[in-house]
Amino acid sequence: MxxxxxxxxxxEDIPGTRVxxxxxxxxxxxxxxxxxxxxxxxxxxxxxxxxxxxxxxxxxxxxxxxxxxxxxxxxxxxxxxxxxxxxxxxxxxxxSFVQAVSTMTGVSVEDYQAMMLAGGRSPEGLRSKKGGY
Known part of the structure; x- marks a missing residue:
């Protein structure tokens, strides 16, 4: 265990996420x-x-x-x-929630909405802060 x-x-190792x-x-x-x-x-x-x-x-x-x-x-x-x-x-x-959260991601409201409508952040890319992968 x-x-x-x-x-x-x-x-704490999840990039862009605060649990x-x-x-x-x-x-x-x-x-x-x-x-x-x-x-x-x-x-x-x-x-x-x-x-x-x-x-x-x-x-x-x-x-x-x-x-x-x-x-x-x-x-x-x-x-x-x-x-x-x-x-x-x-x-x-x-x-709105979308307006505020888009500022947190560093993208425009339109880009944030498009990303979310497309299923959210890609599972590809940085998955660990300390591991760099």
Whole structure:
């Protein structure tokens, strides 16, 4: 049987993917709580009025707050954000899921949609960060 820590470390080797593990959930708890607060219109209004001040209501790390302010969704994921919670943030900005995720992949919305309609990323190519294959 594989050690659980070895198994979880293997999940970090998948290029372009961040598996939402229990460790990531603990790390991003307050980031995700902030995102969930955006389900209420009055909270969205308060956030739009002064983003930095609103973020100060949550004991997030400075890095997490900066990722939100920069709308750096990939960094937010690295810092424990959950894509489904982050959806509240980009929805608050008037972006669709497709628009936001296309920025995370570095391609246009049209190219991202075409890729997904064609079945997603190709199984060919980089499959391991550390293995280079």
């Amino acid at each position: 594989t050690d659980i820590h070895e198994y979880l470390e293997e999940l 939402f593990t229990a460790a990531r959930a603990r790390k991003g708890y307050w980031l995700n709580q902030f995102c969930m607060s955006l389900m209420k219109e009055e909270n969205r209004e308060a956030f739009r009025k002064d983003e930095a001040a609103y973020l100060d209501n949550y004991p997030m790390t400075a890095e997490q707050k900066q990722a939100v302010l920069d709308r750096d969704y990939n960094r937010a994921l690295d810092l424990g954000g959950n894509i489904y919670f982050l959806a509240k943030l980009f929805s608050s900005d008037g972006k």
